[in-house]
Amino acid sequence: MLKNVLAAAAFAALLPATALAQSEDFTAYEKPLYEAATAEGEVIWYTSQFTTEMSESACQLFMKRYEGIKCSPVRATGGVTFQRVMQEVQAGAVQGDVFSTNDQSDLLELKKLNALEKFLPQSVEFMSPVLKPMNDDEGYFFVSSVSPYGIAYNTNLVKEEDAPKSWSDLTDPKWKDQVAISHPSFSGSAGLWTLAMKNLFGWEYFEKLNEGNPQIGRSTADGYNLVVSGERKIAVTAIALSRQGEAEGQPVTTVVPSEGLMLPPSGTGVLAGAPHPNAAKLFAEFMLSEEYSVWLRDLKRYPLRAGVDTAEGIEPLDTSKVITVPVTDAVQGLPEVQDKFRDIFGI
Amino acid sequence: MEGLVLSGLGRRFGNVDAVLDVDLALNPGEFVSLLGPSGCGKTTTLRMIAGFIDPTSGTISLNGRILSSPTGSIPPEKRGMSMIFQSYAIWPHMTVAENVAFGLKLRKLHTDEIRKRVGEILEVVQLNALAERYPAELSGGQQQRVALARAVVVRPSVLLLDEPLSNLDANLREEMRFEIRRIHDEFKITSVYVTHDQSEAMVTSDRIAVMNQGRIEQVDEPYKLYTKPRTRFVANFIGRTNFLSGRKENNSIAFDGFSLPSEVLGIAGTAGRDVAVSVRPQSLRLCAKEPIAPGQITLRGKVVERAFLGETWDYMFASEESMRLRVVAPPSDVFEIGAEAWVQLDPSQMVPIS
Amino acid sequence: MTSLSSSPSHTGIEAVASQSHVSWLRRFQPSSLLWIVLAVILVLLIIAPVGALVTKSFTDPATGGFTIQNYIDAYGKARHVEALINTLYMGAAVVVLSVLFGVPLAWACTRTDMPFRNIIRVGIFGAFVMPPYLGGVGWILLAGPNSGWINVVWQAITGSTEPLVNVFSFPGLVLVMAINTYFTVFILVSAAFEMINSEMEDAANMLGAGPFTTAMKVTLPLVLPSILGSALLTFLISIALYGVPALISIPARFPVVVIQLTEFFSYPLRVEVAAAYSIPLLLITAGLMALQRKLLARRGFAAVSGKGGERRIVKLGKWRWVVFVYSMFVVLLSVVLPLLVLLMAAFSRSWVGGISLDNLTLQNFRYVLFEHSSSQQALITSLTTGAAAATIAILLALAIAYIVQRRLLPMSGALGFLAMSPFVIPGIVLAIGFYAVYALPPVGLYGTYLILILAFTTRFLPIAYTTGTAGMRAIHPEMEEAVRILGGGRLTAISKVVGPLLKRTLASGWLLIFVPAAQELSTAVFLVGPNTRVVSVVLLDMSEEGLLERLSALGSVLLLIIVGVMAIGVRFLGRDFMLRRT
Structure with a gap:
């Protein structure tokens, strides 16, 4: 588990000396932003891109670097988070500052409603060349995490040779009652995954999957936890979770499906009318910092900066086989996919 | 005021x-x-x-x-x-x-x-x-x-x-x-x-x-x-009473079995009118023999019901004209049911009511 | 004594000028203003949200004009209609199970010599304190098809590879709801059993009826009105519950109305369609209420509400153990087992790790109390909004009960009716109404504590009102008239006499609202902002990710605090204050 990271971050946050030492490293751009953000005192981060624990950890990291600004993560699934933001936008009472999601179509929708600030962090230039093109071309949001979808299985319950090798293996009758997936109406990544699978195999894939009676969770992380607990043997989930879990000694390992990892790039935008606009910008800037990328790498995730390598044993993204869904397709396709999913799985 | x-x-x-x-x-x-x-x-x-x-x-x-x-x-x-x-x-x-x-x-x-x-x-x-x-x-x-x-x-x-x-x-x-x-x-x-x-x-x-x-x-x-x-x-x-109904005639009021001059009861008005009078049971006397009492009215009949209440007797008397009257008597005045008796009424204690 | 025997003074009268009639202004009392204020508050709390809901459901979001398109969108899909039918089906099943749990236990605890009645009572009490979503998590830990405790034990004993029980199913959903709702049945039916005079049963026995015939022909019909009443209440609670379906009905693939409503609230946000979709729910509940009133109006309540008379305990003989085992079974299902696994999970590294020293940890508590940024604040928010809502609701309800009982206004009956009406508004529907009126501009209360407090106040006003009415009834109007004739105004009467005499009612009503308000989820789910998240919402967010150990730890902390508050209440008010809920 992450407790070491958290404890270290919490400990560091208690030491102003550390923060002071680092404040000397602030760039000329960063410094006035930090001062303005300090006056605002807080940043509220609506996020579905990480688990609660990682969101907390990211905030600790931020607070360690930018002492005096409280970072409050509000973590829920993409669907729920987006619902809350939409409620606020409609109510004309935006309460969050930064919005991160695995489903970039949500960001496009907000952009259309003029609910996003036109803002990209300065550090965009240091981003990995694979990821840079996935930023919004008009400069409203950027890639803040990459959390590919793959297959995780419980190593106590499934032998390596029996484990599924591809997305299509999941429909094998031998996995009846043993697969966990997530609901596209709740999880943003699951929405994209559903769209990608539909593009690959057509709806029969889901009809066959349904015969195997998969457990449908709300969050991607739910599937991972179901596998760790042994409640289900196999899950479609964010491989970052299973890689990290494996590293911590959980009975879980990761399969990169032969068709390729499904790549939902998480996007982040600053909300228009945010109560703490400078803190929001500072936080966005922080997400593209080297520190943040190193932190991602240490957690077996894909770093965002070009200069930071992936963790040992993880193939870099630029050489990995990936399936992507263009964000414009997602915007058009998702409502239909969610509806069809509900029709097939009856929920 | x-x-x-x-x-x-x-x-x-x-x-x-x-x-x-x-x-x-x-x-x-x-x-x-x-x-x-x-x-x-x-x-x-x-x-x-x-x-x-x-x-x-x-x-x-x-x-x-x-x-x-x-x-x-x-x-x-x-x-x-x-x-x-x-x-x-x-x-x-x-x-x-x-x-x-x-x-x-x-x-x-x-x-x-x-x-x-x-x-x-x-x-x-x-x-x-x-x-x-x-x-x-x-x-x-x-x-x-x-x-x-x-x-x-x-x-x-x-x-x-x-x-x-x-x-x-x-x-x-x-x-x-x-x-x-x-x-x-x-x-x-x-x-x-x-x-x-x-x-x-x-x-x-x-x-x-x-x-x-x-x-x-x-x-x-x-x-x-x-x-x-x-x-x-x-x-x-207020208390218990007997109601007697009568009829106004020219100068008198006629009840069942007796009549009284109008002025005794203080009742005026036209003849033929129905009249009601209240007589308290305590104002009646029950006698075993026909009493001799001038100015009073005496009715003959018998005791039909009785109840002993300790301090008094409570009798129901029915006259020969079948007028029923409740009478309260001291404990010493004992009458059996069915016994012949006389009731004595005092006209001054008869009150006309509306 | 001379000073006292002087002629009566007329001090009070001299102030009044000699005049042929007394002007309206002179009759006007400052308290009259208060009644007007109350009426306005009720309109704002109840009429406005429901009115907005109805209006929105007929409003075209684009043009603001009239449309029935929202209803077509809401009910034009077979799946959406199915969710409504499923909900009714589920509600009915929950009612049946709640009655099967609640009625025998109520009888056993009030009318029999069943052993350990107090233990059973404490257990049932637990069902009141435990919020439904925690019961749901407990049952996921118990009856998850592959790794739930019951299935693990079953498979270990029998060697079977098939699960014995599966919480992610229709029966699982119904069970998890019923273990919470049967408490309502128990309380209301217990109260009715307490009121039955043994002489009524004796009369039947004298006429030659055996114990069974007596039970069926006399006792049961006498408590039938309260069984019906509690069944209806159970139905209303279960169809409006959000937490349990969110946890169970999605994996169980059993779509229900509340889940469908959240779909309308996600992208694209369609408040109008959500409003339209919730109107039938509102009509169904209101219709059922009307039906129940009609059914009960035909029978006099006199028999049950009459004087208690002598109440004898039924001697069960050998059967008392059978009854005990059944009662214990219900308590185990509803409180002991889920609580046990919840606590175990809270102290475990991994809830499937079994019972071992390695698996034991306090880390989950440390996490939710010190590391997780929103848990502490959520605890504070839950407790303070719960307390504020309980305070406002009970004061408001007492004021209304006062007006109604004393018939101070020609339309006071309507005030009472209004105060009871949130009873038929499912929590989640109320939240949508509140969202429509108060969250959006121009009021713009979204994400404030105020909107949560107001919504909770409204939601629990009926509980407050029934408690308040019972309390007011116990105060003879002459208590106040004595103040007034001695020269005190109505406000003096209230502050010097009515208020002090209502202390107990105030306290017990407050607790009865505080406990559910501090745990409320259904109303909160659409109204919380990032800084006003309550524990229930944080727990729900945690449940999405399957963080069951931490969820259990946070849930246990909440339970502990609430049990603490309850314990203080029981200490000062006595165990039976719950019964006054009728």
Whole structure:
């Protein structure tokens, strides 16, 4: 588990000396932003891109670097988070500052409603060349995490040779009652995954999957936890979770499906009318910092900066086989996919 | 006009007249009871005097000032009256002394004055030893005394009593009747007392107003009310009675088996009219032999029912003309059922009623 | 005594000028204003949200004009209609199970010599304190098809590879709801059993009816009104519950109305369609209420509400153990087992790790109490909004009960009706109404504590009102009239007499609202902002990710605090204050 990271971050946050030492490293751009953000005192981060624990950890990291600004993560699934933001936008009472999601179509929708600030962090230039093109071309949001979808299985319950090798293996009758997936109406990544699978195999894939009676969770992380607990043997989930879990000694390992990892790039935008606009910008800037990328790498995730390598044993993204869904397709396709999913799985 | 005056007072609830056309004037310091069966409007009348209910017609005035009228009423708290409730309404969260002092505090009297007056009144109702007790620790009679003290201590312009004794047991009730009268004699507060118990009304009151179906049937002193009831309802409600029905003839009234000159009963009017007369059972005499009594009427018949009540015999006598009369006789006058007997009526105790 | 025997003074009267009639202004009391204020508050709390809901449901979001398109969108899909039918089906099943649990236990605890009645009572009490979503998590830990405790034990004993029980199913959903709702049945039916005079049963026995015939022909019909009443209440609670369906009905693939409503609230946000979709739910509940009133109006309540008379305990003989085992079974299902696994999970590294020293940890508590940024604040928010809502609701309800009981206004009956009406508004529907009126501009209360407090106040007003009415009834009007005739105004009567006498009612009513309000989820789910998240919402977010150990830890902390508050209440009010809920 992450407790070491958290404890270290919490400990560091208690030491102003550390923060002071680092404040000397602030760039000329960063410094006035930090001062303005300090006056605002807080940043509220609506996020579905990480688990609660990682969101907390990211905030600790931020607070360690930018002492005096409280970072409050509000973590829920993409669907729920987006619902809350939409409620606020409609109510004309935006309460969050930064919005991160695995489903970039949500960001496009907000952009259309003029609910996003036109803002990209300065550090965009240091981003990995694979990821840079996935930023919004008009400069409203950027890639803040990459959390590919793959297959995780419980190593106590499934032998390596029996484990599924591809997305299509999941429909094998031998996995009846043993697969966990997530609901596209709740999880943003699951929405994209559903769209990608539909593009690959057509709806029969889901009809066959349904015969195997998969457990449908709300969050991607739910599937991972179901596998760790042994409640289900196999899950479609964010491989970052299973890689990290494996590293911590959980009975879980990761399969990169032969068709390729499904790549939902998480996007982040600053909300228009945010109560703490400078803190929001500072936080966005922080997400593209080297520190943040190193932190991602240490957690077996894909770093965002070009200069930071992936963790040992993880193939870099630029050489990995990936399936992507263009964000414009997602915007058009998702409502239909969610509806069809509900029709097939009856929920 | 001095005193409490109800004139043409009425209260309508929906389509029902709870109180109708009530006229009543109390002299300052007078104690008047409103007596009647439940639902007769006596409590509604009392609550109108208190100001809890507004009249729909007529007025209530005190010493010439209008308190209530259909166009508006002074709220109860501005009438300077006080009231003793059926439930006593002793506040359970205050001690006896606090209960009694409450009205004085509202009048913003000086603390010393309050203490003095509370002490005095508690002495009058014999509760000074219990001043610091809470009501739950008191007996029913003691609670009643607290209610009395609380109502009297403020020296109200009018004291209202709403069936205050109905929750007490019989012995205590008898004792408290005299207690209430004693306190009235001591303080001479104009009082209106609502009850359905005639003996309570008779013990306590200067005058009694008998109410029936929202109206006052008769207002009189207790003795007069008993001996000279004006209506069938009053005659029946105050004590028990026999009703004799007769018919007016030219100069006399004809009953079954006898007749009397009109002027003896004081009945005028045209011939052929039906007449009713009330005769109390106590005013009749039952005799084993035909009595010789000039000026009295004698009927022959027999005893048909009897009950021994300890202090008296209660006989039902049926005359040869099958007129049935209830007669009360002393315990020594024993008659068997079926025995031949004579009843003796005194015309001066026969009261014509309407 | 001379000072006392002086002639009665007329101080009170002299202030009044001699005039033929008294002006309206003179009759006007400052308290009259208060009644108007109350009426306005009720309109704002109840009429406005429901009105907005109805209006929105007919409003075209684009043009603001009239449309029935929202209804077509809401009910034009077979799946959406199916969710409504499923909900009714589920509600009915929950009612049946709640009655099967609640009625026998109520009888056993009030009318029999069943052993350990107090233990059973404490257990049932637990069902009141435990919020439904925690019961749901407990049952996921118990009856998850592959790794739930019951299935693990079953498979270990029998060697079977098939699960014995599966919480992610229709029966699982119904069970998890019923273990919470049967408490309502128990409380209401217990109260009715307490009121039955043994002489009524004796009368039947004298006429030759055996114990069974007596039970069926006399006892049961006498408590039938309260069984019906509690069944209806159970139905209303279960169809409006959000937490349990969110946890169970999604994996169980059993779509229900509340889940469908959240879909309308996600992208694209369609408040109008959500409003339209919730109107039938509102009509159904209101219709059922009307039906129940009609059914009960035909029977006099006199028999049950009459004086208690003598109440004898039924001697069960050998059967008392059978009854005990059944009662214990219900308590185990509803409280003991879920609580046990919840606590175990809270102290475990991994809830499937079994019972071992290695698996034991306090880390989950440390996490939720010190590391997780929103848990502490959520605890504070839950407790303070719960307390504020309980305070406002009970004061408001007492004021209304006062007006209604004392018939101070010609339309006071309507006030009482209004105060009871949130009873038929499912929590989530109320939240949508509140969202529509108060969250959006121009009021713009979204994400404030105020909107949560107001919504909770409204939601629990009926509980407050029934408690308040019972309390007011116990105060004889003459208690106040005595104040007034002695010269005190109505406000004096309230502050010096009515208020002090209502202390107990205030306290017990407050607790009865505080406990559910501090745990409320259904109303909160659409109204919380990032800084006003309550524990229930944080727990729900945690449940999405399957963080069951931490969720259990946070849930246990909440439970502990609430049990603490309850314990203080029980200490000062006595165990039976719950019964006054009728």
